[in-house]
Amino acid sequence: MPRIALVTGATSGIGRATALLLARHGYHIIATGRRAQRLEELQQEITSVPVRTLIFDVRHREAVQEAINSLPEEWKAIDVLVNNAGNAHGMSPIQHGAVDDWEAMMDINVKGLLYVSQAVIPLMIKRRSGHIVNIGSVAGKEVYPNGNVYCASKHAVDALSQAMRLDLVKEGIKVSEINPGLVHTEFSEVRFKGDKDKADNVYKGLKPLYAEDIADIIAFIVTRPPHVNLAEVLVFPAAQASATVVVRNQEEE
Numbered sequence: 001m002p003r004i005a006l007v008t009g010a011t012s013g014i015g016r017a018t019a020l021l022l023a024r025h026g027y028h029i030i031a032t033g034r035r036a037q038r039l040e041e042l043q044q045e046i047t048s049v050p051v052r053t054l055i056f057d058v059r060h061r062e063a064v065q066e067a068i069n070s071l072p073e074e075w076k077a078i079d080v081l082v083n084n085a086g087n088a089h090g091m092s093p094i095q096h097g098a099v100d101d102w103e104a105m106m107d108i109n110v111k112g113l114l115y116v117s118q119a120v121i122p123l124m125i126k127r128r129s130g131h132i133v134n135i136g137s138v139a140g141k142e143v144y145p146n147g148n149v150y151c152a153s154k155h156a157v158d159a160l161s162q163a164m165r166l167d168l169v170k171e172g173i174k175v176s177e178i179n180p181g182l183v184h185t186e187f188s189e190v191r192f193k194g195d196k197d198k199a200d201n202v203y204k205g206l207k208p209l210y211a212e213d214i215a216d217i218i219a220f221i222v223t224r225p226p227h228v229n230l231a232e233v234l235v236f237p238a239a240q241a242s243a244t245v246v247v248r249n250q251e252e253e
């Protein structure tokens with residue numbers, strides 16, 4: 001039986017790198033996101049295993065459920081769910097925060113993760129097997145100035161990961177959480193609403209993590225033997241020690 005992995009947010013960054021790497025490990029891939037063309041390109045790029053794409057916004061509960069329901073029966077035997085879709089929207093003191101940004105972060109990072117999980121967990125329970133990997137953040141372990149609501153959303157992911165592990169252990173489902181520091185993806189471009197200079201500054205003067213580094217960890221976690229669950233990983237670039245302590249005296253290679 002082939003193993004099947006569903007990766008949310010597979011159109012970019014960590015999700016895309018994870019879909020590519022899990023395909024190299026022989027997983028059949030269900031890649032999801034909103035940008036149809038990028039999903040199509042990813043599907044064409046992966047030639048070694050079958051790939052299905054599902055286009056939905058994780059904020060829309062019915063769309064999420066319908067997309068999962070639409071999978072052919074054999075594709076519903078999902079072994080690995082990578083809850084990766086998410087972003088920061090804006091970065092400002094709480095007193096100047098934009099409510100639309102707050103809602104986007106809570107709706108996508110927290111409620112979206114719940115909607116996808118709710119659609120997939122029953123399929124895993126039926127088979128008494130599965131592995132959920134939630135992408136949290138160092139922002140779910142610490143707060144930093146101007147990070148307020150993004151940090152709150154990732155603290156929620158941290159709480160939900162622990163809670164899922166408690167509730168699902170008796171169902172034979174493993175739950176892992178990966179909490180990265182600075183990863184150079186489209187994340188900062190989204191956070192700063194397309195301001196490329198501002199986004200590039202986030203990674204200036206250090207060698208950040210790359211999406212492939214996180215994909216590597218995800219692949220390691222899901223390929224451990226059945227009796228092993230790596231519950232939590234906090235991962236930084238070598239030049240980072242906390243959300244706010246970053247050494248910027250190196251040139252990015």
Ligand code: NDP
Pocket residue numbers: 008009010011012013014015032033034035056057058059084085086087088108112135136137138179180181182183184185186187188190211
């Ligand atoms: P990217 O911006 O490169 O990728 C974000 C992905 O999330 C895209 O594929 C996007 O797909 C998807 N996504 C965003 N909003 C929605 C939505 N409403 N519905 C469906 N999919 C959505 O960022 P990263 O790869 O860096 O981010 C991936 C995860 O990693 C996020 O949860 C982020 O919080 C977390 N993270 C990132 C870090 C970093 O420094 N980069 C560090 C720690 C954690 P599309 O737009 O096509 O829908």
Ligand code: 8X3
Pocket residue numbers: 136137138139147180181182183243
């Ligand atoms: C993304 C990393 O430090 O911008 O979660 O919050 S950070």
